[in-house]
Amino acid sequence: MTAQSDALPGVSYVMPVLNEVDHIEAAVLSLTSQDYTGPSEIVIALGPSVDGTDDVISRLSAADPRIRSIRNEAGSTPSGLNVAIRASSYPVVIRVDAHSVLPPDYARVAVETLLATGADNVGGIMKAVGRTAFEKAVAHAYGSPEGLGGTQHHVGGQAGPAETAYLGVFRRDRLLEVGLFDEDIKRGQDWELNRRLRATGGTVWFTPALEVEYRPRSSLRRLIRQFVATGIWRGELARRFGSANSLRYFVPPLAVIGILAGLVLGIVGSATGIWWFQCAYLAPAAYLVLVIVAAVRAARHGLGTAAWYLVVLPCIHFAWGTGFLLGFLGITKNIKQYTGR
Template sequence: MADPLPGVSYVMPVLNEVEHIEDAVLSLTAQHYEGPTEVVLALGPSADGTNDVVGRLSAQDPRIRSIPNPLGSTPGGLNAAIRASIHPVVIRVDAHSVLPADYTRIAVDTLLRTGADNVGGIMKAVGVTPFEKAVATAYGSRTGLGGTPHHVGGAEGPAETVYLGVFRRDRLFAVGLFDEEIKRGQDWELNRRLRTTGGTVWFTPELQVEYRPRSSLRRLARQFVATGMWRGELARRFTASNSIRYFIPPLAVLGVIGGLVAGAVGLATGNGLLTAALIIPGVYAAFVVFAAIETARNGLRAFLWYLVVLPTIHIGWGTGFLLGFLKLTRNITARTGR
């Protein structure tokens, strides 16, 4: 007789996600997995009706329950939900994600087969509007987020980090859960601790999670500035764990701004050498236009949006990185509370 499948606890921090929360939760209760499951939602102080939706879903399905997350932070909510969970396998879920029906089955099979501490796959961004389609293309492109396996795919095997994560609950407690001082990039930092204590983080392209991008340029810019700030903070804290790819966007920002300033001075003073610095932002602009060609299949509006979206991602992330790495923001926790 085959061994019974381990129980699974889905954990999700939720704050102001009325547009996405129902689809995210229903994708969990519709999983094709024969083992016992529960959904633990850590509810922040939402002001958009999110908690009312969660209350309705909980009343309809006893597997869904919620706990308070008064501060609303992602790592705080994750830790609260993990502590409240009861099963040996913990699956982290984001309110912007929709799991395919076979996600849990594949994830648990991979966890048992490899002996890994954490298993994850690809964040497959999917947009509806032309703007969201442009953002989704950037997420899944090497020109957008740098081509890491959890964005563009790759071979199965050990990895630095993965999207979301399917964890052995005992290993989460062994390394101290998520660091609640780190508001963004907490997945990378937790995976670093798992790896440095002898564990394995395992990537498999079989796991693909549908992700819903931010729906406006303002939200996208805020997201990437905040993410870049924390990436810079982590790069400064853990210098031995840094990859060169983290420094490309901030160097590009410095190059473009420096080129524009030097070029403007050159034009004003007639200095040809300084004017030549305009080549740098010119090359970057040509790069953006060339990269945008891959969005043409989504229509003209998506193509035009990509010309705005890609620089927003690069410049927002790169600027945030410089602020975090150089400690140019006094209270990073207050500025990026989620």
Template sequence: MTAQSDALPGVSYVMPVLNEVEHIEAAVRSLTAQDYDGPFEIVLALGPSVDGTNEVIAELSREDPRIKAIANEAGSTPSGLNVAIRASSYPVVIRVDAHSVLPPDYARIAVRTLLETGADNVGGIMKAEGRTPFEKAVAHAYGSPEGLGGTQHHVGGKAGPADTAYLGVFQRHRLVEVGLFDEGIKRGQDWELNRRLRATGGTVWFTPELQVVYRPRSSLRKLIRQFVATGIWRGELARRFGSANSLRYFVPPAAVLGILFGLVTGIVGAATGIPWLLVGFAIPAAYALVVIAASLRAAREGILTGAWYLVVLPCIHFGWGIGFLLGFLGITKNIKQYTGR
């Protein structure tokens, strides 16, 4: 694929879907509303949903024959992506998340960037937006330094080569060359795939021109499950690939260990009457002050949002941190079945 192509290449939107009845229609309609002039198809890999998701998709497919539904019997994200890619046909593959809403110019900008840079994969900014106070608190955490670190795919930055990219707009032939997504990695599979693309001489390109609205999890239970799972798989990737991982991934587990150490030390000091051990309480106290200060900043978006932030931020930190430790130590055989998606 070159910048001298006379005709716009066709694009295949691929999306794994499982129990997303709240978000799936908006996600799919954002694809049919793209202003891209080339041909396209939408391939949805359907897991065993039990919330009515597949019925919504069946209706959307009846409305537009370019929307194709195929079975994803394994139900996981990487298997869904792979079956959708194999069932698609166009030279550009655009990965889409059921929680995402693409702006109308997304495909047009992405394909243009692929043509101009010759990159294997192009991605942009995950712009988290909440509708309820809880979701707004989660969205705030996604883009804040104390939350997910304020990285470029959350807050933006200069266009150029990157280690990984949010979602991804791929040249199909390169996906095939490196073997598609690793179905043994249930989360973090995008990072691992981009690692292989770069290792074989390819380029992953970040551009702030691409912004995708992302809808956060709608309940505390779903949020905790999400971040425990994310932490487990990030820990496993750190164990497998070591220094290839960014140091920021190790901050939550280090914080969890530090806070637990401080609590235990302080409790022992209080129980034994050894005064200097009471200093251990300073670590969890300092963390609590950080959370309170961050929550006051989040409260600028609403008092209820700030109140929820007091809960959301520790859940993200401890969910990721504890999950990371479990994954890094390799003691997740039974937990992975629960958190695999």
């Protein structure tokens, strides 16, 4: 595939799916509505769902011959991606998430960028969009400095080479060359794959011209589960690859340690009368102020969203930070089934 090619390269949309009956139809329809005029196919790797997801896929496949499904018996995201990529036919592979909704020009802009830059992988902005007050609170956390840090993948920035990319639009030959996704890494496998692409002379390219709508988890339990899992695997990646990880990943776990240590020392100081131990209360007090101020700022999305933000923000911080510590310390043998997908 070269920039001088006259014909548009074919694109293969690949999507691992497991128990996503509430979101899968919107995700797939956003692919069939693309304005890309080159050939395309949609390859869906079906995990062992129990919520009716497979029935939705069957109905969509019957209505559009471009959609086909294959089994992903392992059920994990990286195994599903690899199964779908191996079954794909075209030179451009577009990774899709069941919680994502692509704008109609996504494939067209992505391929144009891939050809113009010569990159191995192109990605853009994950724009979280909530429907309920809870989901809006989560969406706000995704794009705020006090939430997930306000990185370019959430808030935008200048186009150029990047460490990693959201989802990803890949040259298929380069995916095969570096060995596809590591199936032993259940979360953060995109970062690790992009690390290998860059290590072998490739380029990962960020462009704000690509913006994907993302639907956040719809309940507190699912949100906590998601961020514990993400934190565990990010901690494990930090342990495996050390300095290759950004220092910003260490902020939440250090904050968790500082806040909990402050509470413990403060309680000990109150019980023993040691006043300078009681000064440790300043750490959790400062964090509480940060959360309250952030919730006030979130009120522009509605009072319900602001109220939920008081709960959502600490849950994200403590779930991710605690998970990171477990992963970084290697205390994950009995937890990885919980975080498998």
